[in-house]
Amino acid sequence: MKKYQKIYADLKSKIEAREYELEAFLPSENVMTKHYDxxxxxxxxxxxxxxxxxxIQSIHGKGVRVIFHPQRNQSRLVLDGIESFKDxxxxxxxxxxxxKTEIKVFAExxxxxxxxxxxxxPIGMEIYYIQRxxxxxxxxxxxxxxYFRKDIVEGLTKDIAISSIYKYIEKTLNQKxxxxxxxxxxxxxxxxxxxxxxxxxxxxxxxxxxxxxNDQGMMFEFSKSRHHPKHFVFSGQAKRNN
Amino acid sequence: MKKYQKIYADLKSKIEAREYELEAFLPSENVMTKHYDxxxxxxxxxxxxxxxxxxIQSIHGKGVRVIFHPQRNQSRLVLDGIESFKDxxxxxxxxxxxxKTEIKVFAExxxxxxxxxxxxxPIGMEIYYIQRxxxxxxxxxxxxxxYFRKDIVEGLTKDIAISSIYKYIEKTLNQKxxxxxxxxxxxxxxxxxxxxxxxxxxxxxxxxxxxxxNDQGMMFEFSKSRHHPKHFVFSGQAKRNN
DNA sequence: TGGTATTTGTCCGTATGTATC
DNA sequence: GGATACATACGGACAAATACC
Numbered sequence: 344m345k346k347y348q349k350i351y352a353d354l355k356s357k358i359e360a361r362e363y364e365l366e367a368f369l370p371s372e373n374v375m376t377k378h379y380d381x382x383x384x385x386x387x388x389x390x391x392x393x394x395x396x397x398x399i400q401s402i403h404g405k406g407v408r409v410i411f412h413p414q415r416n417q418s419r420l421v422l423d424g425i426e427s428f429k430d431x432x433x434x435x436x437x438x439x440x441x442x443k444t445e446i447k448v449f450a451e452x453x454x455x456x457x458x459x460x461x462x463x464x465p466i467g468m469e470i471y472y473i474q475r476x477x478x479x480x481x482x483x484x485x486x487x488x489x490y491f492r493k494d495i496v497e498g499l500t501k502d503i504a505i506s507s508i509y510k511y512i513e514k515t516l517n518q519k520x521x522x523x524x525x526x527x528x529x530x531x532x533x534x535x536x537x538x539x540x541x542x543x544x545x546x547x548x549x550x551x552x553x554x555x556x557n558d559q560g561m562m563f564e565f566s567k568s569r570h571h572p573k574h575f576v577f578s579g580q581a582k583r584n585n
Numbered sequence: 586m587k588k589y590q591k592i593y594a595d596l597k598s599k600i601e602a603r604e605y606e607l608e609a610f611l612p613s614e615n616v617m618t619k620h621y622d623x624x625x626x627x628x629x630x631x632x633x634x635x636x637x638x639x640x641i642q643s644i645h646g647k648g649v650r651v652i653f654h655p656q657r658n659q660s661r662l663v664l665d666g667i668e669s670f671k672d673x674x675x676x677x678x679x680x681x682x683x684x685k686t687e688i689k690v691f692a693e694x695x696x697x698x699x700x701x702x703x704x705x706x707p708i709g710m711e712i713y714y715i716q717r718x719x720x721x722x723x724x725x726x727x728x729x730x731x732y733f734r735k736d737i738v739e740g741l742t743k744d745i746a747i748s749s750i751y752k753y754i755e756k757t758l759n760q761k762x763x764x765x766x767x768x769x770x771x772x773x774x775x776x777x778x779x780x781x782x783x784x785x786x787x788x789x790x791x792x793x794x795x796x797x798x799n800d801q802g803m804m805f806e807f808s809k810s811r812h813h814p815k816h817f818v819f820s821g822q823a824k825r826n827n
Numbered sequence: 828t829g830g831t832a833t834t835t836g837t838c839c840g841t842a843t844g845t846a847t848c
Numbered sequence: 849g850g851a852t853a854c855a856t857a858c859g860g861a862c863a864a865a866t867a868c869c
Binding site: 366384391395397399400402405408410411519520521522523524525526527528529531544545546547549556558559560561562572573575576577578579580581582583 | 608626633637639641642644647650651652653761762763764765766767768769770771773786787788789791798800801802803804814815817818819820821822823824825
């Protein structure tokens with residue numbers, strides 16, 4: 344592990360362990376560089392990551408303040424835009440709950456003009472189209488529509504789609520999933536939504552649209568996930584630019 | 586303006602002007618440091634900001650790839666978690682549309698245990714509570730419930746709440762709004778929601794919960810915004826940690 | 828009020844490691 | 849293997865905001 348990653352991990356764990364209180368200041372950069380025996384640059388690299396994730400905030404002339412203590416054990420499944428379904432379950436400590444994935448469609452397609460408009464993949468490109476339903480405790484919560492570039496996510500199969508496509512991409516294909524760009528909106532439930540999800544009286548679904556990029560900066564996935572509104576939580580951080 | 590900010594702004598404008606195509610590479614860091622007559626540190630500071638906003642992605646050993654061209658003229662109002670209502674209108678080029686704000690409640694309160702649980706302000710703290718309804722083209726789209734720390738947002742009035750509280754905080758109180766932490770979920774519409782918002786057949790609203798921090802790392806605002814589901818879009822970027 | 832020390836912000840230069848071509 | 853490009857790390861200098869006496 345890199346030096347700055349060790350420092351990042353150490354500080355993060357101390358914050359999570361409440362070793363530094365909310366609104367308290369970390370030791371000064373000067374003190375910390377001595378403690379970690381590193382240069383100020385390296386320390387600040389670690390700090391900037393923590394700041395990016397919303398753990399701390401540097402205040403000019405004063406110090407570095409702790410502004411966030413993550414909470415565990417939410418009642419709903421909290422998503423953050425980049426994780427796989429499985430990852431979210433783990434982070435939310437809900438793996439003891441029964442999770443299941445059902446494949447409705449597994450197909451290979453060629454992008455036509457309609458698909459181009461939807462996915463923004465170029466016309467003529469070969470893609471996989473996969474439709475899956477996600478269950479927790481036997482309740483259908485999410486309908487996933489995934490479109491993958493075939494040349495990047497080679498050799499996808501039904502079996503892989505049932506377990507974890509992201510794991511396949513990262514472990515087997517050895518590609519890194521780096522970044523997503525997403526939007527969330529609400530749509531009226533379709534016939535299919537009503538059929539598959541037990542909406543418990545709701546007449547709408549939450550639709551998360553995602554564009555996913557690998558470590559080469561290539562978009563290899565477009566997906567629309569239709570979520571049961573009662574079990575949908577999305578969270579994040581935002582920074583104001585000056 | 587700082588040197589790295591100039592470089593950031595210059596590169597950003599060039600990307601937006603499509604001077605660099607999607608998936609194309611920027612000139613190498615070496616070339617750019619010469620062009621901008623700066624150190625590699627300074628250039629990388631600028632690049633890291635662009636990466637954070639999802640414009641570029643560095644690829645080890647290859648170069649820095651453009652991965653995003655912002656789009657304009659969405660049909661819905663796109664929010665990003667940190668802007669004020671007014672800011673969003675401007676960014677979405679919808680200021681020519683008629684925007685209006687109505688104050689339903691303007692009150693000073695002291696945090697009790699129930700409010701503490703809701704807002705996470707400590708018991709006994711003095712706060713402002715403001716309930717507002719946001720209209721675009723005479724259609725009620727958002728019900729805002731804002732809670733402000735009175736000691737930080739001093740001197741708030743109804744008149745200010747009708748125009749722009751954020752403008753007051755930044756221009757008059759000279760405080761900077763730096764960061765928000767937010768979550769989004771869907772809730773069944775309440776009586777009040779149905780009364781105020783014309784939900785056009787929807788039976789639910791989008792609820793955005795925000796914790797807002799100033800440049801001192803102090804949380805000074807808690808708010809819940811109940812959005813008309815048909816006119817709600819939330820978008821952002823997420824990065825996967827390794 | 829003012830000066831000094833502390834703390835973070837910006838910027839520079841250099842060296843070495845690692846991935847890609 | 850060599851050249852190129854980004855990643856990590858060290859060190860130093862000065863500016864700007866803040867705290868303290």
